[in-house]
Amino acid sequence: MDLGNKTRTLLSTPLIQNSEKKKWGQNLEAIGELKVQMRLAGPLVVVSFLQYSFQMISVMFVGHLGELSLSGASMATSFAGVTGFGLMLGMASALETFCGQAYGAKQYHMLGMHMQRAMLVLVLISIPIAVLWIYTEHIFVVIGQDKDISSQAGLYSRWLIPSIVPYGLLQCQFRFLQAQNNVSPLMISTGITSFVHVSACWSLVFRFGLGCKGAALANSISYWVNVLILALYIRFSSACKKTWTGFSKEGTENLFGFLSLGVPSALMVCLEFWSYEFLVLMSGFLPNPKLETSMMSISLNLISVFFRIPFGFASAVSTRVSNELGAGKPQAARLAVHVAIFLAASEGLLVNLSAVAVKGVWGYLYTGDEEVVTYLSSVMPILAVSNFMDGMQAVLSGTARGCGWQKMGALVNLGAYYLVGLPCAVLLTFFFGFGGKGLWMGIICGSGLQALLLLSINLCMNWERQAEKAMDRVDSSSIPSTDIVY
Template sequence: MESPVMPPVFQHQDDLQIRKYIDEGKKQMGLALPLIAVSILQYSLQVISVMFVGHLGELPLSSASMATSFASVTGFSVLLGMGSALETLCGQAYGAKQYHMLSIYTQRAILILLASSIGLALIWFYTNSILVTLHQDKDISAGAGEFNRWMIPGLFAFAILQCLTRFLQAQNIVVPMMITSGITALIHIFMCWFFVFRIRFGSKGAALANAISYWINVILLALCIKFSPTCSKYFKAFSREAFHDLLGYLRIAVPSALMICLEYWSFEMVVLLSGLLSNPKLETSVLSISLNTCWMVYTISVGIGGAISTRVSNELGAGRPQNARLAVRVASIFATSEGLIVVTMTILVRNIWGKLYSNEKEVIVYVAKIMPLLALSNFLDGFQCVLSGAARGCGWQKLCAVFNLGAYYVVGIPSAVVLAFVFHIGGMGLWIGIICGLSVQVLALVIVNLTTNWNDQVKIIPD
């Protein structure tokens, strides 16, 4: 019996659909690969600093880890979230060919983020007092407070950096960001060695190196925008329009910040809770290493999420909702493939990973024990990051903020507390709670993407 032959018209349609997936995949990879590099290189500044401090001893490692966690909770995540509003505004404006708005939105964001940094800097200044009030170890809190005070100048650079990167990302200009981030990371390694070991400035030297490196990155990127014909095409001189409709920007920026911060804060809260366990120095060190590892892997998903955010916002701005839906489907395939690779690699390096951060055998063994849990959380976190990127492209920040509130603060953190302190599973119990929260978040994002009418998502960016 002969096999049925597919009619030529259906075969042609299938070939056309496959071609669309391939073309979209090429566009996303062209954006995602440089953005992954940018994300890894920018985040590596904090990781490199913690690694250098880790070889000064267990207490400096705990202090620096607590400081970077506190800094992420109260500073970096807030600015990152507020800056991500530009992914919606600039991305859709570029798709709609309203190029004059790119510079206005970016300048407006810089003003708002710099003003916000003043208040955040005050929080960093009193890091020690806040941590002691939260019943953290006094020695660890003192070291963390000193670390964050030396890092305050870098907070303002970080604010500007978020705006400049989103400005270029919306235009699909990503290679200059990769180059400047790479140069900054190389300089940062030298500065950490110089300040920490050469002039024996200790953990303060690592914090100072962080601050200087962020400013170097801003200066290099600003020079690219100023003198590169491609980068400077839509960045005009400072305009008074940047002061107009600040509340309009905040209406998107605040939910954007909440969307990202509610997730970031729950992860960082795990480190703070670890300080209340029976062996706080060990638990804090291991959970901080775990978190640094998680964020390092997360940078890969951030690159893919940035690419899908740009593709979705550009297509919606151009009035092509079906192309936006296709972009989400392709990104989901990438996220699944990347997640499986990350799971495999995480498990394979579990016995040696702790040695990069510490010489203490107890720390190395504990890190190896918790790595399988990190593998699962990395997979889920990578998938939600991509779907969250699509949400930012659509302007769904308010909805996603509600999702994250329920996932992490109704399910995740309560589960972590019960497992760690009631069932006495310790740090591993805290991380299992986070996995519960991630599972709820992923489920909610999948449902909303599957039930979305993409034709209703097309928005017109106002002049």
């Protein structure tokens, strides 16, 4: 009997050891993936913060010119984000799929081709955007805004027009380098440009006396400086020797192939972006519109700042997923998603619990009005929940871009925000009397559903099939490197 027990023990020992070795190996892989994503996400978070600060800095300088100028610049900035910058950002995000998967498949020369196509498309799209911005004043007057504020907003929008093209080119350069896991140049160039932007704003607004026109024009100067720095880096750096081989006629072909992902990518961003702008509009119909719109504007600004961190995580996981799928490594892509979700959840809990702990402080960063500060303090717990859900869906949306299923992502956003989120916001605010809190509670329903749907899709995803699709996408868009001309 004892001999039999010993025999069974000896026979089972290797199986246990193998199981432990397998688990240990999986843990090491997860830790390695965590390190890779942190190295990517760190600079991308910094870049996200700095890029977001450009428009804020311009509006801050305009704020010293008077209340009317500030109101006009704020409205124009919001309008420009909804109708132009958000569209450009979303469409350029298609490069996270094309460039990321091509890099993973070692089709290095295709990264330059994809970037050229995206640049050409965005330059063409800038034309109707510019025309729309010319009529900003008339649009605001038609929808019932104050004529003086509309006039200032129209002036600011017209002087923002020169920034459309460089902004689009910059987003393409960002994705081109991001797909190669080469993010340090992005952080350095954006840091340099931030100092240029502050100097440009001060010089144009005060030294040359251009006022709000100068603040708007400073954006164009800063974006072009950033574009030039990155263009020189891409052209002369040995890191881009294989991925940028010069301009070619193939870079102007198959534009509809780019649009097949570019349009749904833009819809993914814009559908979500627009839903939050609707909250501000609806707050103006509440009994105390001045208090409600002040609270809503500050709240949106706060969550936009907080969102920079998960946005960096989302860009990192998009890169990791697209690289691994392009390389034909579906399980590595799956692991990258799991690690990214862990990062987003950990960061979301830490940041939002900290924000709630000092909820009475945030209002004083924007105003000295005690009523607004108190109201914002009462809303902060709801904002924290909203921001947590936004962080989770941001990472899951990054996964969507990495896989190339932006069409499904756009449908999810449409259903989550426009069939659930906004209707719930209207019901909770105007029918159940929750006021401004109801607006946020409603949008939480939308973002929560969005995160749940995207998570369900990820859990049910056939990663082997996604890898096959990625390799098919790379093959269908590839051209022989010998066809390139300078």
